[in-house]
Amino acid sequence: MAYSEKVIEHYENPRNVGTLDKDDPNVGTGLVGAPACGDVMRLQIKVGEDGVIQEAKFKTFGCGSAIASSSLATEWITGKTVDEAATIQNSQIAEELSLPPVKIHCSVLAEDAIKSAIADFKQKRAARKALEG
Amino acid sequence: MADPFTTLGVAPAFSLDLTQLAQRHRDLSRTLHPDRHAAAPPGERRRALGHAIEVNAAWRTLRDPITRAEALLERLGVPRDERGGPKASPELLMAVMEQREALAEARASGDVERIDALAGAVRQREQETLARLTEAFSRAEGGELDAPRLLSLLGELRFVRRFLDEVGAALDDLS
Numbered sequence: 001m002a003y004s005e006k007v008i009e010h011y012e013n014p015r016n017v018g019t020l021d022k023d024d025p026n027v028g029t030g031l032v033g034a035p036a037c038g039d040v041m042r043l044q045i046k047v048g049e050d051g052v053i054q055e056a057k058f059k060t061f062g063c064g065s066a067i068a069s070s071s072l073a074t075e076w077i078t079g080k081t082v083d084e085a086a087t088i089q090n091s092q093i094a095e096e097l098s099l100p101p102v103k104i105h106c107s108v109l110a111e112d113a114i115k116s117a118i119a120d121f122k123q124k125r126a127a128r129k130a131l132e133g
Numbered sequence: 134m135a136d137p138f139t140t141l142g143v144a145p146a147f148s149l150d151l152t153q154l155a156q157r158h159r160d161l162s163r164t165l166h167p168d169r170h171a172a173a174p175p176g177e178r179r180r181a182l183g184h185a186i187e188v189n190a191a192w193r194t195l196r197d198p199i200t201r202a203e204a205l206l207e208r209l210g211v212p213r214d215e216r217g218g219p220k221a222s223p224e225l226l227m228a229v230m231e232q233r234e235a236l237a238e239a240r241a242s243g244d245v246e247r248i249d250a251l252a253g254a255v256r257q258r259e260q261e262t263l264a265r266l267t268e269a270f271s272r273a274e275g276g277e278l279d280a281p282r283l284l285s286l287l288g289e290l291r292f293v294r295r296f297l298d299e300v301g302a303a304l305d306d307l308s
Contacts, residue, residue, distance in 0.1 A: 031230060033221045035288025036214075038295025040229050061233040061299075105216060 003064050004098035010068035015075050018057040020044040025128055028082075028121025030113040034105055039066045043073060043113035047121055051081045058113070065103040069093050069110035082118050137191035137204050145208055147270035151196060158192040198263060199294060202270070202287050209273055211280045218284030221292065229292050236296070240303040248307075252300040259293045262286055 003011070019042075022029045026047050033040045039062030046055040056074035060067045072093055077085040090111040094104050138145040141157055163169075165185035170178045194200045207213070221229075232251060239247035266286045269279060 031223065031226045033226045033229060033292065034216070035218045035221055035285070035291055036216055038229075038292045040226060040233060040292075042230055059230075059234070061230075061237075108216070 003068075006097050007064055007068040007099070010071040010097070011064040014058075014067055014071040016055075016057050016071065016078070017059060019059065020046055020055065020057050025124055026121075028117040028119070028124065030115070030117030030120060032109055032112045032116055034062070034066075034109050036105060037062070039063065039106070039109065041066060041070050041109050041113045043070060043110075043117045045077065045082070045085075045117045045121060047082055047125075051083070053077050053080055053082060053085055062109075063103075063106065065097070065099055065106040066109060068097050069099075069106045070113060072096060073110040073114055077114060082121065085114055086118050088114055135187055135191070136208065137194040138208070140187050140191035141195065143195075145205060146274065147198075147202060147205055148267045149195065149201070154192070154195060158188060161188045198266070199287065199290055202266060202283070202290070205270060205273075206280075206283060206287070209278060209280075211278075211283065214284065218288045219281050221285070221288055225289060225292065229296065232296060233299070236299060236303060240306065243307055245304065245307055248300060248303055252297060255293055255296050255300075259290070259297070262289050262293065266290065 020027045020029075022044065024046070028045045028047065030043045031040070032043075039060070041058065041060040041062065043058045044056065045053045048054050056078050058070040058074050060070045073088070076088060076093075088111060090104070090107040093099075093107040093110055097107070099107055136145075141154065141161070143149065143154060143157065162185060165181050165188060167178065167182055167185070170181045173181070194204050203213075232255060236248065236251055238244075239251065266283070269283050269286060272279065273283065
């Protein structure tokens with residue numbers, strides 16, 4: 001199957017590959033997987049006090065489309081507030097990368113990863129706020 | 134496609150005697166081989182060929198535990214899920230992520246021993262998952278169908294398969 005140019009571009013030059021300290025209170029970690037194909041994806045965000053995502057990193061073990069979807073996701077969410085980032089839909093990622101129907105699940109995985117990283121971050125921040133009273 | 138269990142004439146079960154099944158496949162293939170039907174009328178030849186193709190496809194489906202499980206789920210009326218079933222548990226995902234990272238490192242440093250050790254641990258897990266799946270399927274055959282459990286065990290098996298495929302690719306790379 002042929003990959004679109006944008007997928008190949010992200011695959012060859014993935015943005016923001018790496019790891020953030022998952023124990024940092026300002027870091028949210030999302031870990032998701034696709035039982036249909038065995039891909040795994042980790043997406044992490046570092047959020048400032050103003051709620052803006054300062055940095056996003058990912059690590060994906062999967063096909064080119066999964067790597068491109070997560071790479072694009074980190075690019076899109078950096079500089080957005082967590083609430084803005086939470087509105088990103090898999091269909092937007094699929095459209096940007098011209099993913100064929102059989103690869104749509106890769107964009108779903110990326111959306112899940114964003115949401116799960118945000119949920120983790122919010123949980124941490126809520127727990128911290130509760131401690132601070 | 135016809136039900137592979139029916140095509141090969143075996144009772145539908147997850148736990149199958151593969152040696153016996155292989156023998157059954159060979160016997161059927163021999164009977165259906167085009168050379169045996171060379172003198173037959175064209176209609177009959179076509180039917181034999183069609184049947185031979187079906188027998189091969191059924192054998193391929195049943196010898197692999199993943200596709201065998203899919204075929205059984207279809208028989209049990211569990212609808213196919215494009216996403217491959219329920220979400221994997223955080224524990225499983227964490228374990229898979231760690232193993233994939235360790236494998237990538239071992240591959241990059243050419244550490245074949247480490248790769249073998251990782252593969253061994255994952256094969257162990259595969260055996261455990263297969264045992265659980267066997268049990269869940271036999272319960273289902275006894276009328277206690279737990280579709281979410283079957284699907285999540287099958288998903289686990291796919292993660293394992295994927296990892297072992299990567300192990301194969303890494304070892305090919307390094308040999």
